[in-house]
Amino acid sequence: MALYLLRRLMQSGFVLVAMSLLVFLGVYAVGDPIEILISPDADQIEKERAIRALGLDLPLWQQYLVFVGKALQGDLGRSFVFNEPAIQLILQRMPATLELAFGSMFLSILIGLPLGLYAGLRPNRALSKGIMAGSILGFSLPTFWVGLMLIMVFAVQLGWLPSTGRGDTALLFGIPWSFLTLDGLSHILLPAINLSLFKISLVIRLTRAGVRETMLMDYVKFARAKGLSPFRVTFVHVFKNIMIPVVTVVGLELGGTIAFSVVTESVFAWPGMGKLIIDSINVLDRPVIVAYLMMIVLMFIIINLAVDILYTVLDPRVRLEAKA
Amino acid sequence: MSATAAVPQVETPFRRFVSEFCASPLAVGGLVVFAIIALVAILAPWIAPQDPYDLAVLDIMDGRLEPGSVGGSGITHWLGTDDQGRDMLSGIMYGLRISLLVGVGSALIACLVGASLGLLAAYAGGRTDTMIMRLVDLQLSFPTILAALMILAFLGKGIFNVVIALVIVEWAYYARTVRGSALVERRREYIEAAMCLALPTRRILFNHLLPNCLPPLIVVGTMQIARAIALEATLSFLGLGVPITEPSLGLLIANGYEYMLSGKYWISFYPGIALLITIVAINLMGDQMRDVLNPRLKK
Numbered sequence: 001m002a003l004y005l006l007r008r009l010m011q012s013g014f015v016l017v018a019m020s021l022l023v024f025l026g027v028y029a030v031g032d033p034i035e036i037l038i039s040p041d042a043d044q045i046e047k048e049r050a051i052r053a054l055g056l057d058l059p060l061w062q063q064y065l066v067f068v069g070k071a072l073q074g075d076l077g078r079s080f081v082f083n084e085p086a087i088q089l090i091l092q093r094m095p096a097t098l099e100l101a102f103g104s105m106f107l108s109i110l111i112g113l114p115l116g117l118y119a120g121l122r123p124n125r126a127l128s129k130g131i132m133a134g135s136i137l138g139f140s141l142p143t144f145w146v147g148l149m150l151i152m153v154f155a156v157q158l159g160w161l162p163s164t165g166r167g168d169t170a171l172l173f174g175i176p177w178s179f180l181t182l183d184g185l186s187h188i189l190l191p192a193i194n195l196s197l198f199k200i201s202l203v204i205r206l207t208r209a210g211v212r213e214t215m216l217m218d219y220v221k222f223a224r225a226k227g228l229s230p231f232r233v234t235f236v237h238v239f240k241n242i243m244i245p246v247v248t249v250v251g252l253e254l255g256g257t258i259a260f261s262v263v264t265e266s267v268f269a270w271p272g273m274g275k276l277i278i279d280s281i282n283v284l285d286r287p288v289i290v291a292y293l294m295m296i297v298l299m300f301i302i303i304n305l306a307v308d309i310l311y312t313v314l315d316p317r318v319r320l321e322a323k324a
Numbered sequence: 325m326s327a328t329a330a331v332p333q334v335e336t337p338f339r340r341f342v343s344e345f346c347a348s349p350l351a352v353g354g355l356v357v358f359a360i361i362a363l364v365a366i367l368a369p370w371i372a373p374q375d376p377y378d379l380a381v382l383d384i385m386d387g388r389l390e391p392g393s394v395g396g397s398g399i400t401h402w403l404g405t406d407d408q409g410r411d412m413l414s415g416i417m418y419g420l421r422i423s424l425l426v427g428v429g430s431a432l433i434a435c436l437v438g439a440s441l442g443l444l445a446a447y448a449g450g451r452t453d454t455m456i457m458r459l460v461d462l463q464l465s466f467p468t469i470l471a472a473l474m475i476l477a478f479l480g481k482g483i484f485n486v487v488i489a490l491v492i493v494e495w496a497y498y499a500r501t502v503r504g505s506a507l508v509e510r511r512r513e514y515i516e517a518a519m520c521l522a523l524p525t526r527r528i529l530f531n532h533l534l535p536n537c538l539p540p541l542i543v544v545g546t547m548q549i550a551r552a553i554a555l556e557a558t559l560s561f562l563g564l565g566v567p568i569t570e571p572s573l574g575l576l577i578a579n580g581y582e583y584m585l586s587g588k589y590w591i592s593f594y595p596g597i598a599l600l601i602t603i604v605a606i607n608l609m610g611d612q613m614r615d616v617l618n619p620r621l622k623k
Contacts, residue, residue: 142600144562145561145600148596152589152592266561278564
């Protein structure tokens, strides 16, 4: 286990280095930061001084090392637009995004698991077919368009829910959260539903496929032959085994959800990281783009690592392979 | 038995596939709808009531007309007009062209790149395999939207750039799929036989190995077209995709966003419906194909 963990950690480190290189090359080598940073009527001497001050006269690999060195100290540059450290800007907006992502994960499990279980246990009922057809719809619906339609129906026409913003927040550990106030909850409901649609479909399909495959296994037949109640067979014997893919995929989806909240946040004007990155791309706020990408890469590596470790804990077969 | 007896219908894999595919009315419906959509997109310049790119025929006075109203030029705008007086029906037809072009085009290129690399990985094995698959893992561990966002942030807008971004984020799916089935196939006798005949590697790869890896590739390809279309629409909605002069469905929807809060729903609504129907039709086909081509579900 320790060896496996070590190898996994080394892989993660390698990915982090590779991605930082890509982001560095992408952002710093494609465009010319001097054009943006220095006013066009600056004279040659001023220009050269600025280039030296920014370290842009160094060879590319040295610039990269400087970039990494600063990044390791938590310094990813200052935003051109806000004139604040980029990392601080992102951290300020992170709770809003995480709140939205977890809210939608919660909704997707809450809705997807029972529906998938039903569709898997009774595959031939009309309701099951309806659920499956609905899940295709969930995969097919373009998120941003559904978001617009949700706003149109629930905010514009019915006027039940607010269409934009976070609403009132309450402090917990010194961080403002929307889900602690009623007004905040009403604000988060639409975006969370919007963001969870895809995952609800995913959970339904995974659960159904898992149930259908597991129900044919010998150990399930044996459990039934033993005379165990259908309830026990389903919720103890079958459920445990379908949880492996569901946990993996939902866990992996956390990262995807955080990334995809870019779209939902733009539609609902939710003040999270996703909206920040879109705004920053539109005004070419490079330090923020770099900082966002590096943060999200780091987040992904941690999530992937956590899921892998969780996986070995849940599935003994993976543990055996790692030992062999 | 005489030689003139009627030859019984041979059950080729393709015939079996077609008959099993047609067993699902939903899938056939998807195919028909997709065919109609593709036709509309191809024929748009001839059947659309208006050329939405021709600024001379657009009249700003016709802006934001409700569906069914008649504009100043005498055209009935069945789906209304957008803020520049562009007929939405024509806009959608032309938008479909771009959406399909980008979706199908990027899926095909990604398939070409991904399948070649996947085949190479499976066939060569060793270090080549490890390197290609590490790259695939890296690619797949990041969500497509994020990778596409990153690439477009570097490259800037444009149809060509969107295609590049989509190819970069999608090739890995094909590579993984092809490698998986190629690994199984390459241990078969016919590959050994081909290698004994000292056929050139390229020929073994593309004439012998690839045709036997096609079924899963077709399934992935179909689904990826739908994903590519959706992703392009999303990127265009976020303002990172196609330029404003050649609006795809996503951009049409984005244009209607600001008018939605004042109740002018049709500018965003109808392009979205067109997008939805396209994607659902493709997914219905893909879903049935996956069931038909999956040997694990065979009884």
